[in-house]
Amino acid sequence: MTTGHEPEAQRGALVIGYGNTLRGDDGTGPFVARALETRVPAGTRVLDAHQLTPEMAIAISTAKRVVFVDAVDAPDESAPRVSRLEPKPGADPLNPHASDPGSLLWLARTLFGGAPEAWLVAIPGADFGFGETLSPGAARASADAIAQIEDLLART
Amino acid sequence: MSQRIVIDPVTRIEGHAKISIFLDEAGEVSDARFHVVEFRGFEKFCEGRPISEMAGITARICGICPISHILASAKTGDDVLTVEIPPTAVKLRRIMNLGQFTQSHALSFFHLSSPDFLLGWDSDPAARNVFGLIAKNPELARAGIRLRQFGQEVIELLGGKKIHPAWAVPGGVREPLTKEAHTHILDRLPEARATAVLALNMFKKMLDGTREESENFGKFRSLFIGLVSREGALWEHYDGVLRVVDSDGNILVDDLDPRRYSEIIGEVVEPFSYLKSPYYKPMGYPQGMYRVGPLARLNVCTRIGTPLADAELAEYRQRVGSGGIVTSSFMYHYARLVEIMAALERIGMLLHEPDILSTRVRSGGSINKLEGVGVSEAPRGTLFHHYHVDENGLIKKVNLIVATGNNNIAMNRTVKQIAQHYIKSVKDGQIPEGLLNRVEGGIRCYDPCLSCSTHAYGQMPMQVSVIDAAGNVLAQRTRD
Numbered sequence: 001m002t003t004g005h006e007p008e009a010q011r012g013a014l015v016i017g018y019g020n021t022l023r024g025d026d027g028t029g030p031f032v033a034r035a036l037e038t039r040v041p042a043g044t045r046v047l048d049a050h051q052l053t054p055e056m057a058i059a060i061s062t063a064k065r066v067v068f069v070d071a072v073d074a075p076d077e078s079a080p081r082v083s084r085l086e087p088k089p090g091a092d093p094l095n096p097h098a099s100d101p102g103s104l105l106w107l108a109r110t111l112f113g114g115a116p117e118a119w120l121v122a123i124p125g126a127d128f129g130f131g132e133t134l135s136p137g138a139a140r141a142s143a144d145a146i147a148q149i150e151d152l153l154a155r156t
Numbered sequence: 157m158s159q160r161i162v163i164d165p166v167t168r169i170e171g172h173a174k175i176s177i178f179l180d181e182a183g184e185v186s187d188a189r190f191h192v193v194e195f196r197g198f199e200k201f202c203e204g205r206p207i208s209e210m211a212g213i214t215a216r217i218c219g220i221c222p223i224s225h226i227l228a229s230a231k232t233g234d235d236v237l238t239v240e241i242p243p244t245a246v247k248l249r250r251i252m253n254l255g256q257f258t259q260s261h262a263l264s265f266f267h268l269s270s271p272d273f274l275l276g277w278d279s280d281p282a283a284r285n286v287f288g289l290i291a292k293n294p295e296l297a298r299a300g301i302r303l304r305q306f307g308q309e310v311i312e313l314l315g316g317k318k319i320h321p322a323w324a325v326p327g328g329v330r331e332p333l334t335k336e337a338h339t340h341i342l343d344r345l346p347e348a349r350a351t352a353v354l355a356l357n358m359f360k361k362m363l364d365g366t367r368e369e370s371e372n373f374g375k376f377r378s379l380f381i382g383l384v385s386r387e388g389a390l391w392e393h394y395d396g397v398l399r400v401v402d403s404d405g406n407i408l409v410d411d412l413d414p415r416r417y418s419e420i421i422g423e424v425v426e427p428f429s430y431l432k433s434p435y436y437k438p439m440g441y442p443q444g445m446y447r448v449g450p451l452a453r454l455n456v457c458t459r460i461g462t463p464l465a466d467a468e469l470a471e472y473r474q475r476v477g478s479g480g481i482v483t484s485s486f487m488y489h490y491a492r493l494v495e496i497m498a499a500l501e502r503i504g505m506l507l508h509e510p511d512i513l514s515t516r517v518r519s520g521g522s523i524n525k526l527e528g529v530g531v532s533e534a535p536r537g538t539l540f541h542h543y544h545v546d547e548n549g550l551i552k553k554v555n556l557i558v559a560t561g562n563n564n565i566a567m568n569r570t571v572k573q574i575a576q577h578y579i580k581s582v583k584d585g586q587i588p589e590g591l592l593n594r595v596e597g598g599i600r601c602y603d604p605c606l607s608c609s610t611h612a613y614g615q616m617p618m619q620v621s622v623i624d625a626a627g628n629v630l631a632q633r634t635r636d
Contacts, residue, residue, distance in 0.1 A: 054267070055305035089287055110290060111298045 012043030013153050014063035018052055019071050025125025025138040029069040032123070032142050032149070039146070041153055052099040060104060061112035067149050068101040068120045071138070075126035078137060080145040082152075085118040119152055121145050174619050175595060176428070177575045181625040185579055188572035190599065192431035192564075199554045207233055207523075207549045212322040214541070217558070223256040223311060224534030224559070226324045227394065228541040231530030233326025235415070236545055237521030244514040245328035247506050250394045251341075252314045252324070253532065254499040254506075257393065258348070259307025260535035261450070261492040261499075264603040265355060266300025269489055272600070273362060277369070277593045284593070296358065299351040303496070306348045310503065313337035328518035338507060345504050349464070352497045356468060359490055363475065366486065370476070372577040373598045374485025374570035377403040379436050379446035380455040381421075381562070383414070383533050391457040391465075391498055393533040399456045400436065400446070405481050408438075414531035417540050421557065433564045434557055445565040448537025449602065450491035455481050460494075462501035468494045485570055485601040492603075523549045534559040536603055560604045567602055574598045579622070587620055587633040595620065 017033025019026040033048040040046060045059065052068075060066050072081065087109045088102035101120050109115035123145050127135040134142065174191040198217055205213060211229040215222035227249055234241055271289045274296075279288070290297045314333060315323035323330050363370075383392040384399045389410075398417065400409035409420055422437045422444075436444030446452070454473075460466050472494050473479055476487050506512060523545060530541045537559030544553040578591045619634040 053308070054301045055308060057301065058305060107290075107301075111294055111301065 011062065011064045012045060013041070013065040013067070014045045014047070014059055015040065015067045015069065015149065015153070016047045016049060016052070016056060017069040018047075018049040020050060021132060022130065024127040024129050024131045024133070025123075025135055026071050026128050027132070028071040028123040028125060028134060028138050028142050028145075031134060032069045032121075032145050035142070035146050036149060039150060044153060052101070052104055054099070054104075054107060057104055057108040058112055060108040060116070060118075061114035063116050065116050065153070065155075066101075066105070066118040067152055068118065069145065069149065070101075070120065070122055071125045071128075072122040073126075073128060074122075074124035075137075077124035078141060080124070080141050080148060081120075081122040082148055083120050083122070085120050087115045121149055121152075175571055175621070177571075177579065177620065177622045179622060179624050179630070183624075185572065185576040186625075188568065188575045189428050190564075190568050190571050192429045199556055202551050202554045205551050207236055207528075207543060207545050207551060208326065210541075210543065210551065211324060211326075214556070215322070217556075221256060221260055221534050221536065221559075223252055223315075224532060224539050225541070226322070227253055228530040228532045228534075228539045230324035230326055230329075231532060232528040232541040232543050233530070235528030235530060236523060236525050236543065236549070237326050237519075238524040239327050239519040239521040241328040241519050242514070242516045244332065244511050245517040245519075246395075247509055247512055248314060248329050248333055248517065249324055251333075251503055251506050252311055253394050254503045255307045255310025255314070257307070257499040257535050258496055258503075259304045259311070260603075261496050262300055262304040262307060264535075264600075265489060265492055265496075266296065266303065268603070269597075269600055270296060270300070272593070272597050273359070273366070273489075277597060278590050296354070299354055303348055303351040306344050309344070310341055313340065325518070327521055330518070332515045332517045333513055335513060338513060341503065342507055345500060349497070349500050352493065352500060356493045356497070359493055360471075360475070363490075369594075369597070370484045370486045372573055373594075373601055374566060374573060375483055376569060376573065377483060378566055378569075379403075379408065379439075379444065380452035380481070381436070381446045381448050382453040382456040382538055383531065384457050385461075386411070388461075389456075389458045391453060391460040391469075391495075393453075393499075395532070398531075398538075401456050401481065403481050403483050405455075408436075414540075415529040417529065417531060417557075418542075421540075423557065429564070431564050432557075432561055434562050435565060442565050445569065446562065447485070447566045448559060448562040449488060449535070450495050451482060451485065451488045452537065453533065454491045454494060460498045460501075462498060462505065465494060465498035465501055468497055485566065485598070488601045488603070523547060536560050537562050560602065563602050563604070567599060567604065570598045570601070571595055587622060587631050592620060592633065 015033060015036055017029035019029035021027035021030050030048045033046050037046050085101050085105060087105040089106045090103050105115045105118055123141045125138040176189045177185055178187040180186040202213055211226045214225040214229045217225050271284050274292050275284045275288050379400055379402055381400050383396040385392045385396045398412040398414055401407050420437050421434050424433045424441045426433055435441040436446050460469055472490055476482050527544050532539055539559050540557040542555040543551055546552055574594050578594055621629050622631045624630050
């Protein structure tokens with residue numbers, strides 16, 4: 001696991017798994033990030049975070065590619081949603097409670113000079129109550145998400 | 157059989173700062189109340205937990221200043237274990253607290269408050285936000301993010317993660333500082349100091365343009381409480397003794413062991429707020445209003461003890477305190493910047509201590525006292541943790557006086573002062589946007605950690621009600 005204070009000039013891919021690990025399926029992002037830690041290609045940085053924070057824009061700006069991994073409240077779904085992201089000044093990127101990947105990409109481009117190609121992998125969850133374990137459905141979807149993220153990272 | 161629990165008053169609005177402004181029979185503002193609508197219950201649900209868990213549990217009180225609770229809790233544990241922690245552990249705890257001061261103050265100044273300073277109190281709320289800030293001064297926005305990143309890195313390099321690291325524990329800390337982390341922090345210090353200088357210069361330049369805010373955003377006489385060093389009464393953030401001064405600079409209490417805090421601080425519960433109202437006991441409630449935090453810390457100390465910060469402190473006192481005590485809460489912002497410089501210089505000093513990389517960072521111990529107190533300075537002010545435990549170290553009773561709580565009476569007074577100045581009449585039933593902005597700005601001076609809702613950027617979710625002498629709501633405005 002990298003911590004985000006590695007050399008900023010590095011041009012590998014970046015994976016940011018974020019969510020609250022005390023709120024059940026909301027922790028799928030960090031769960032996936034930890035699982036990827038030993039599986040990603042050399043030079044890839046993996047961040048495991050509670051929230052998106054503005055300083056991540058610095059790491060994003062120098063990355064070759066970024067994959068955001070988050071949970072989505074979708075109890076009737078079983079497959080991760082994978083979507084392409086564009087920089088977009090929507091939510092306040094300086095507010096960890098409001099920031100979203102598009103705003104963070106916008107911040108990276110506007111203030112730090114770069115916004116690489118980016119994806120959001122949204123993992124469906126059903127139980128966001130208190131607890132440190134994933135529901136069976138979220139655990140299965142997380143396994144699928146890991147495989148899909150590995151494919152994204154393997155693209156040239 | 158099911159039970160029904162009723163929490164009264166039911167009119168509280170979750171996630172909003174709720175403010176009531178009361179008018180007298182002449183239609184003039186007679187009082188104002190700032191209602192804190194969150195109920196957290198930490199003091200109660202910690203009962204029965206092992207003291208070893210308290211740092212981790214209380215850290216969850218806040219995502220912005222968890223380090224304050226971790227340190228105060230660990231110090232309380234030290235007291236219960238009756239251990240003297242290794243000197244290196246003290247230094248590492250100090251570095252982490254200073255890292256937190258840096259990131260928290262940077263968040264407050266660069267991200268939360270700068271839009272007000274740079275874009276103006278009467279600017280369109282739709283533009284008075286971070287996007288407006290970035291458009292107006294991208295260099296400042298960029299530097300602020302990097303400064304906050306630096307503070308977060310200090311925390312993460314020591315504690316393993318940025319938020320809620322369970323690193324400080326009763327008896328010391330879990331892990332020493334690595335050589336790699338030591339080098340990394342030292343390498344980044346010059347840039348961080350340059351950012352502090354940039355922000356100080358910017359703030360000083362705009363001082364002349366903020367006279368009205370300076371005069372009306374919480375400018376009043378009060379007491380000031382904070383920790384100072386045991387020798388020389390220097391600026392202190394982790395240990396030391398309590399000092400109380402008044403607005404004339406008279407020292408009312410000095411060299412008080414923080415364990416004896418309850419001799420000078422009482423707490424009142426007001427029915428309109430979940431936030432308790434601490435007061436200085438000898439003067440009673442509410443006359444014993446005091447302020448804590450950056451403004452108070454710079455008022456109670458003799459000097460900071462590092463060259464750049466001491467030069468800034470001298471200038472600060474001369475510019476906005478006539479050489480003495482600074483009484484305007486608007487100057488919390490300025491004080492925060494001086495403290496950023498102090499924190500950065502202190503980090504540098506500590507990193508040059510010969511034993512800073514020592515691996516002796518934790519003392520052993522068992523339950524030797526059934527009561528302990530831990531006091532430290534959080535970015536927002538003095539933080540008190542007080543635990544009673546049983547023979548097995550299980551918590552029997554908890555008292556927490558959090559930094560923001562200390563300022564509760566002063567925050568109410570600030571809202572009243574702003575309302576008195578900016579509400580001349582509400583006879584048309586309208587509350588002007590400018591009033592909302594200034595009330596928000598007045599509260600923001602204290603950078604209150606009421607809940608994450610008050611950390612909203614640019615504009616704070618808020619409901620303001622104006623109530624006449626007969627209790628009728630004349631006007632109400634809600635902003636989501």
